[in-house]
Amino acid sequence: MQVPKNVRHREVLATFLKLGLTSFGGPIAHLGYFHDELVRRRGWVSDKAYAELVALCQFLPGPASSQVGFALGMVRGRGVMGGLLAWIGFTLPSALALLMLVLVAGSLEGAIASGVIHGLKLVAVAVVAQAIWGMAIKLCPDLRRICLALLAMLGLAVTETALMQVGVIGLGALLGMVVCRESNGGSSPRASSHAQAPDGLILPVSRGLARGCLITFFVLLAGLPLMASGSLVDIFYRAGALVFGGGHVVLPLLETSTVETGRIAAETFLTGYGLAQAVPGPLFTFAAWLGAGMAQVTGGSVVAGSTLALVSLFLPGILLLIGVAPLWGRLSARAGARAALAGANAAVVGVLGMALYDPLWTTSVLNRLDVVIALAAFIALTRFSLAPWKLVLGMILIGVVRGMM
Template structure:
């Protein structure tokens, strides 16, 4: 492992990612890999895939959990908080601003930018799949596991298919990927004790019970708002778009936000960098229940993110122990190969099928991919190229 960094370093790196990571959670994993694994070498591909596999297992915003854990590994608790704040703040601020009537990204110009950013996500995810495949599927057995995982993820679309693919990949690895020593190479060691982990898990369980009870007994709008978003963040697997049905149930079906407001905010969220969970800030600011405005937005953001982070920190010390078992290396090699397959499946659907709609968008995706892989152009420049290309295509 490289030497520890500083909180300021982590904040600066994730602030850059927070304004350039377009395309949703799968694309974010590609951006993280390019910036933190390939360029800065904070981790190698094996450790990174291990971390991705862990976060895919857990409810919550998967890409934000990966970033939180990367910050913790680099600079402790301060680094974890710095990574979260820096990565989340840009899109959160923009989404809350939109709730006050900043209706931008509409018409041909805005639509072109959104379509161009979708195309950039194709190139980013394709680069991540290609790079991770070379490291994590170097032989026929692991390549076969990756292909099987991709098939499972495509056929059983959604978070459930991803979890099944990782579980089966780990079992296949136990059978097919044993090494001579059988230990997990390049293990991750999180700076979290079992006591702290237990406290986090207990806090999560207590809040899941206390918030709805308190909301029912007191009738307090702020508590009811926190409860709705806390449950959404605690019960969603896979993050990103998977949280939308839970948010709809929490704020639209209860009458707190109108369907038109919900859809308008969701449309703008597609054009934002950073985690899609910041959509909660927009909904909290507009909600007819709770404080509303900036305070309501911040409360909703805190409530939707906290459960995933409590669960992640809670399982970290037990993951350390589990990883040291003699059979863990084989399981994790199989699970890591499955992660490659899952990313490949996500590259197809939703990333490719939603962005590449004709020959022109395919050409733009190819240009962005070559800029990233052959020309080694920085991702933020490729984002600008993709957005400009999308605008040009919108007016042609």
């Protein structure tokens, strides 16, 4: 029996709200939760179709897990509305939690509060170090890509600006087309104009809708700096449009645009990043914390600032997903495109490496005890697979103890 669209929409919202409340552990863990709940248990798509969706979303800028969720919502809801409901359900819990934390953060003062905040900074150090370690193993498996990562770090060591960060990723893609072709041999099956995946999955995206989303993406990317340069929408949209590699990679882009320009304090930035590890859902909801914090500085509406930042950071990835979906089969079959992606991903590892040093290490690891705590946290994450939210709770406890000493 045909399931009515409104029933499908309610199912999508309820399912992703459940995932948004329970999906701890970062983007890789989120993809595992999606597979278990939506592929294995509910059978929304096949394993092969799911793998194709993941490949598509990893190819694009933006938060891969949220883009996969949006695509799965479109499939089940048979349209963009299904995707929007999936995004709302998955994003809303963590965004609301971070907004509430912003509202109470100002009342936290004294040695204990300082100890807790410092502990959250050390969480950020450990989590980003874990991300770099895992990404380096996966994305830099040979000498050529290791050299691309080191070249990106060298470029940022000379001049660390938002433009340079984008430039080294672009250079990595260009060099990857030359040096990474052999390491990315092979091709994927060609898809139809409706983005048909190996097991018959069709993303409900028309050519007209896809074309409109791509035009909107580029108009906003070029037009916002001209019409509203330095505005909250401009800062977060540009970051969401230019970040490859997931939530952790957005850290240096946002730090350059917010902390270094004086829009938010470095301590507030790093505290929010630490708290973002403790809540479920996508790490990109860190934007809710930053938008609210920036609104507090300027005397604006905290809720409006949080909402604008959140939507602006996610919007470009969603526009690109819809716009590229009908073209993915032909694009992914090209060896040059896969090689360029390999080079860009290697450069991303270098960008993350510099972010680990500055601002994280330089502002968080202040003495020998901090070195020991950060190293222990890193080992707990990588060797014993400790959930990040458990690490956050442990660091809060350590911060309270240190504040009382």
